[in-house]
Amino acid sequence: MRENFEELGARLPSFADGLLVTIQLTLGGGALAFVIAIILGVTARSEYLLVRGGARAIIEFFRGTSLLVQLFWLFYVLPLFGWRLESLVAGILALGLNYGAYAAEVVRGAINSVPQGQWEATTALSMRPMHRLRRIIWPQAWAIMIPSLSNLFIMLLKGTAVASIVLLQDLTWLGGQLRQATGDTFFAYGVTAVMYLGLAMLIVLGAAALEKAAKRRLGQGAAKATKPSAAAASTTVGG
Amino acid sequence: MEDEASGIWNWDRAFAVFPELLEAFLQVTLVATVVGSLIAAVVGLVVAMTRKLAPAWIAWPVHGFMEFIRMTPVVVQLLFAYYAFNFDPLATGIVVLGIHYAAYMAEVYRSGIDAVPKGQWEAATALSMSPGRTWLKVIIPQSLRTVVPALGTWVISMFKDTPFLMVIFITDMVRRAQVYGGQHYAYTEAITLAGLIFLAASYPTYLLMKQLEKRLARY
Amino acid sequence: ACTATDGEGGGDALEALQDEGTITVAYAGEEPYSWDRDGELAGASIALQEEIWAELGVDNVEGVLTEWDQLIPGLNAGRFDVVAAGMSITPERCEEAIFSEPEIMYYTSLMVEEGNPYGLQNMQDVQAAVEDEGITLAVMSGAVEYFYADDLGIDTLDVGSPQDGMDAVTGGRADVFALTGASLHAMWDNNPDAGIEVTDPFVADIPNEDGELVAQISPGATVFRPEDTELRDAYNEVLVDITGDADTFESVVGEYGFGEDERPDPEYTAEEFCSGELP
């Protein structure tokens, strides 16, 4: 055990680098996924069949083929057509597209679950579609979608473990290296698991804070704040 | 796609590797997903009910454990289980996948259960129905309607996590594609086909779930 | 650091590399061939690369540590210039990639539990023990031993890396792990307390299509992109000077425990392995 920790200590600087890679992928992929989710989630509700169909096809395609395969295409096949992406870019792009497609369903579902009466009230006040979406529907949908998005965000964090496919040396990769150096599989992956757990906790805490703020804005805050909730933070449904 | 950039796509190769991939898909990916989903669906429900029914000293540790499962990569869990218990690798892998997804499905069940109106519980109490009967006949049947589509999403997601089984030396479809690639130094066809098989498998799953959802929405 | 050659032909490729002063080499992390030794690129394959590229006027060899399955796709996608992971030359692979002349000969060893309870010394022993005693053989998928086992009709546990194989043996998942001797010995040296031992390297005898046993001569070589034939030829010219002379060879790779046994017979050519004339 002692040697294991010594080995780990010696590798801490590279673990810091690996952590940085994982964080870059998570934040970059998450940000991109969020943007894609909004675009696809909104267009998938379009009244125009073509727009809606297009969004649906994109969502199904990126949900249906696996992240691994998408990454392979972006990084190894695209260059054969003359498009070369940097490792980090390819990683972020693949994560963003894949999880963006999942999150699009969350966004769509949350928008749909804003009560019908709210939509009708905006019509009664003659609001334009974009204005309605931005000012009335989104703030309400946002509060609904946070728990599911945080769930997906944790999935995305874990999904960054495929980074070694694009030659990035992330936490999982470094865990593998530690395993070779120590010959102790449990120790190496235990350390890795704890690091992922730490990052996931940060996401959970962040999401809980966001949800609280969103609910407060809807006037639901203090009224219901009876239970301190690790539970509320992790609620519901993905995709 | 195929001719001018001759290296990119070779149909002969695609036809050669396809049966191999399909075989691995049926033997590993499909089996793992189907059995894993069943485990996840059952364990998830038990966990969700534990959190509702069991005393705190049981409910909280179970919750904590499931949160740990949910927040750490499945790869790590696979490796741990594989070396800690000397069971059949495929069985170990399926159980680990099942429990990993149970952590997600438990949340789905929980929100489904919460979505059953409070009045239903009260009506059951007013009729002096036992808790067991209330769950069995009132709460679970009603929550299924909201729960099934969300569970379906996780089943589809599980399909695409089966390649992680390769860390415990199970040759699933993607692994088979990589081995083929390593043998012939040609990966594109094999990996792409694996992706398309995933797509071909998840889309019908999605349709199946829709169908089921409709059936449940009948009343 | 990756030099994009975009398939304009090998001659230009070498020039471009010389201008750049750096060649990017992919390796898979397998001691003693090519691995990361305390943050520095080391190994017999790497030593050869450095020697040869220096001779060709490229001073700097930069390594990219890569998983096995990413080596060839990365090479084809221009992510690196050559693969120096001691890849075996086989007819199937020659359809999609080009190899240098043989660089280092491989021998197979077996990693077993300490005391070698089944007394395994070669592939025939393994085959017999699998059939009679039901033992489990682990091989690394894609490695030559994987194909040996296939030809011998042995059901295997297919692991993804050398470390996986060792874990399989120490964890009781497999009774024997067959891999390149040098790699297994390096792992044994690094883990003297793991409760394992490694047999002496041997040349595997594998039945051909007619069922006759054939000794498997198995060399590793550097892989180039298909269009980089001129680059490969330039590399070969320097390489054969090294492999053609026992002392020179020893001086380059001796540091990593390689010697005359591993020096390829100059009569073997990559072409013969590619066409299936050898082994």
Next chain:
Amino acid sequence: MPATDPASANSPVLQFEDVVKKFGDHTVLEGLNFSVERGERVTLIGPSGSGKTTILRLVMTLEHLTGGFIYLDGQPLTHEMRGGKRVERKKRDVAKMTTRIGMVFQQFNLFPNMTVLENLTEAPIHVLGRSKAEAKHRALELLDQVGLSDKADAHPSRLSGGQQQRVAIARALAMDPEVLLLDEVTSALDPELVGEVLGVLRDLAENTDITMLLVTHEMQFAAEVSHRVLMFDQGRIIEDKPPAQMFSEPELERTQEFLKAVL
């Protein structure tokens, strides 16, 4: 279902003794005392938030009793004195007693996943242990009484609000309760549908001697069917009279004010 316990012979069927109910810091009922005799029909009236619903829910054990006691047929319901201390009774024992109480909710709360008939037979079969045939027979009888014989195999979602509420009443009656609690059972209905439900209840009042505790905003109906009206304000009974008196000559100013607003 007359009570067999001798203690109950002359005691009121329902009795509140120093009942206290708090939600967090908010005290809704503070030391409430009243009782209902067997066969009596009592209506609770009072402004919104005065605690009417809370009283019914306490009887049905849907809320936890903060202090005091409720007796059914002279027996303590959820809490009793033992060894000089007020202690909670065992869940099992409580459950056994609540089978003698039925409740109809404002929002019907029919089980949407069961047919009308299943709604009516589920509890009699699995709680009272009746045979399927017996439960079904009784259910059809009740459906006939509420005028819905033809809807036995329909799902609740196919029924109008008024029909759903009539089924809910039948469902409560299927358990042959001694006490029936009714909480604003018409206020979720369209005005035209209110009549049919009140009709069913009127029938019930005329033809049975079931004890009823009800909350309603239909004052005319309350006047017709109830023996006594209790006026609530801020969690206490401020007036307690037969309906004729209560509606024609309310004593307190608060009652007058309230009646003016709702009549």
Next chain:
Amino acid sequence: MPATDPASANSPVLQFEDVVKKFGDHTVLEGLNFSVERGERVTLIGPSGSGKTTILRLVMTLEHLTGGFIYLDGQPLTHEMRGGKRVERKKRDVAKMTTRIGMVFQQFNLFPNMTVLENLTEAPIHVLGRSKAEAKHRALELLDQVGLSDKADAHPSRLSGGQQQRVAIARALAMDPEVLLLDEVTSALDPELVGEVLGVLRDLAENTDITMLLVTHEMQFAAEVSHRVLMFDQGRIIEDKPPAQMFSEPELERTQEFLKAVL
């Protein structure tokens, strides 16, 4: 906001011409014709499901018009005849016209993510293009009218149902509509709170000459404020009279029946 279009000078402010509305196979309205004059207050009554809500929703363009035309100030609203064919009008043009119509819903539908003041100023600023100061000034004026000046900065969730409904009325008025549609605006309220909302509407009826089309079950209120009452049955107008006559001497048996049930 008097209409500037000369076509509208003498035409009714709202006119239904052969209006047809189907939900799938189910025909709710079949060739409905009626009109409302400027400043008139018209109440729709009739049994549940007769299509009253549907009429208001069609005017507000919340439902798609299956057949016929609706005119606002003589101009076609959602559909018009062009080249001898009935065609849909452009969304933009329709949206422009609907700013002249306001609607108050049974369930209030206030925006929970905004304060009361923001609820009232959002559309005037972003739809009508008023300045913030102007919108705010008008909003406060209206809040004062409905007696809620002190709630300007509160979130709707903090208000009682009656208060929420009063805000909803103020919100609709903030757009200065020519026509105000009100669909059972008191039926989601506790009986005691109904009064305050009716009071606000009574005020409005007395002090402005806004055109109102309303559905209500409060017959007394309808009698007080409306100029005309239309009795609906099965998607058609079966009686059309001033309230005094309608309630005292209904002609048709169906109307008598209905009024007996609800009065």
